[in-house]
Amino acid sequence: MAKELPACPVETTLMLISDRWKVLILRDLMDGTRRFGQLKKSIGAVSQKVLTANLREMEADGLLSRKVYPEVPPRVEYTLTETGYSLKPVLDAMTEWGTGYQSKHV
Secondary structure, rough: OOOOOOOHHHHHHHHOOHHHHHHHHHHHHHHOOOHHHHHHHHHOOOHHHHHHHHHHHHHOOOOOEEEOOOOOEEEEEEEEOOOHHHHHHHHHHHHHHHHHHHHHOO
């Protein structure tokens, strides 16, 4: 069953990426496929439980794909989907705005 989306496109975007961790996950996956441990290390202060929950939500929303390799221990890799990559201009705009804000307020 598909998720009911808000009428407002801005609200739809926020619904998908409003969590602080989701934006950082997107940032890291823009450069390519990452393993769980690489994401956790790069993002920093996020707990394993919270990172797992966010990755699952993003997979359910079609922003990333998860590939499990049948190894011991299991290796899991995450890659952005085409939909996930389509958020690049949004992240680029956030980076540009944040850089400008930092230069005026540091």
